[in-house]
Amino acid sequence: MDDRFDEIVDAETNRDPDLAVIEAGSRTLRTQSGTPQGDQVPARPADPEVDKALREVEQELLGRWPETKLDPSLVRMEALLDLLGDPQRAYPSIHITGTNGKTSTARMIETLLGAFELRTGRYTSPHVQSITERISLDGVPIAAERFVETWADIKPYVEMTDASQEHRLSFFEALTGMAYAAFADAPVDVAVVEVGMGGSWDATNVIESSVAVVTPISLDHTDRLGNTPGEIAVEKSGIIKQDATVILAQQPVDAAQVMLKKAVEVNATVAREGMEFGVTTREIAVGGQQLTLRGLGGEYEEIFLPLYGAHQAHNAAVALAAVEAFFGIGAQHAGSLDIETVRKAFASVTSPGRLEVVRRSPTVVLDAAHNPAGAVVTAAGVTEAFNFSRLIGVVGASGDKDVRGLLEAFEPIFAEIVVTQNSTPRAMSADDLAAIAVEVFGDERVVVEPRLDDALEAAITLAEEEDEYAGAGVLVTGSVITVGEARLLLGRG
Structure with a gap:
């Protein structure tokens, strides 16, 4: 190994420190369930x-x-x-x-x-x-x-x-x-x-x-x-x-x-x-x-x-x-x-970003699953705990992970998937992620929004179209970084 530290960038730490709650479309995304407990x-x-x-x-x-x-x-x-x-x-x-x-x-x-x-x-x-x-x-x-x-x-x-x-x-x-x-x-x-x-x-x-x-x-x-x-x-x-x-x-x-x-x-x-x-x-x-x-x-x-x-x-x-x-x-x-x-x-136990509900009407859940095994248990947990009539996925993943395996684990539970990317250099581009998602989900179930704020807005809009909040939900997943940034965008932290 050499000392050219800038050749490899760590996605788990190289974040934009100025990321904050921002405007997504015409309104600010924020939680409706109050301040997190614990x-x-x-x-x-x-x-x-x-x-x-x-x-x-x-x-x-x-x-x-x-x-x-x-x-x-x-x-x-x-x-x-x-x-x-x-x-x-x-x-x-x-x-x-x-x-x-x-x-x-x-x-x-x-x-x-x-x-x-x-x-x-x-x-x-x-x-x-x-x-x-x-x-x-x-x-x-x-x-x-x-x-x-x-x-x-x-x-x-x-x-x-x-x-x-x-x-x-x-x-x-x-x-x-x-x-x-x-x-x-x-x-x-x-x-x-x-x-x-x-x-x-x-x-x-x-x-x-x-x-x-x-x-x-x-x-x-x-x-x-x-x-x-x-x-x-x-x-x-x-x-x-x-x-x-x-x-x-x-x-x-x-x-x-x-x-x-x-x-x-x-x-x-x-x-x-x-x-x-x-x-x-x-x-x-x-x-x-x-x-x-x-x-x-x-x-x-x-x-x-x-x-x-x-x-x-x-x-x-x-x-x-x-x-x-x-x-x-x-x-x-x-x-x-x-x-x-x-x-x-x-x-009194808490675990931020692990099947964490951060918004209601429609319900938005965050989970940091980033590999196929994690996605399998997350999919099972969502299915068991939430009676969603329709679930929209928002996925932003790292390029060095088994992204296909991750998406395949979520395919049975996502009605539609909004592919996006987080702010780190290790993030897989939304276009590359979309290419894999189309192979797994089919073209008609995939929406591409490179900006995470736009992706959240799109997913929430899709969920709201389901009989005016009647049981639709959103799951944000794919990376700890994606979940952390979504948590900020949704007013937590």
Whole structure:
């Protein structure tokens, strides 16, 4: 790899910082359902000086290798953290890998730990709207001021590391160093850390986590991780440490075999969904679903989860088992977590951009599905939770994804599809996306609107034509970036 950082642009971070709620056609697109509940995706700082400083830090970070450009080595991270005094060793951690569901699971784990009065740090990626979302303290994105201060604190050490290494620290490596430093400075009682990509060589994999969580593995980043779930699992199994506990979501057989083999090699204890823990019952409820979860310490009944989709119920089971394992339940001692605390925690969980309703009349739902496996569970979740008489899709995807597989997963549920593109260089052009969409949907079901605001307006208009709001809806999907920008356009954030 060379140092021409501008050759590869990271779509997950290289956004237009001036994107805001804008006029679409003759009216402003906005939510009709009020301010989102729970922790919110942060808006730009109100203080102009803080906003300016945050933008400057963002640009400094974006001048580095993007997180989509990798050098399989932990040498730079280890060098940086050594200079910082190894802040990642100041607190225990729970490490999360997998293909889909990592961020939602991390948010559930964080909420459960917080309910038991532990101070939490959460590191997830990519962000939906603001870079500060990636580093959270006690369930709230780090304040812009603190984000800027943290960068100022570690910047001299980042530059020292740059000078001593063959390559400079990447965007993701620098941000990971910031997260670990911020958590130590807080200080937190426990960190919940999501890998960026893979596992073994991921920048986050300098922690010695006692609990490793593996969400469902499917095909994504195949150019870097492998062409089968089993091959991808080899890289992801790298987060399993000696004598740790592994919380293993339901997996393809080849991926499960790899994980179990790794666990044996490092004497790790494995808890498998469907065996040691899982979802016992699940019923659709107003605003979410009602669950009975079987944890490592017994059954937890009457759990209300304000998220849609069977996949979120499975994420909840994984999160519960991870927190039980963190507290030693199922290994060091018997017993279970306090049921009322668990109920209260799950009832307060949020996951922006994951089957999130942001508007009514017509209903507009956002979901960040960006690969075929994610699209399959999103399609199932929409079908189950919403009784749409007609569903219009708004899709903007990245060019390096399996776009055909994504569209094929949505074809059965979309009456029509509006293809568009987000503002990042990695976005597939609306024309190229349309060419694939026509092959999947047929020409008569495809509308092309290169501007996302126009695409939203077109989809809402199509939905409104369905018997004056009688059950038609809109699903915006295809990319975290597309969802984040749509969220702004629709008045959230």
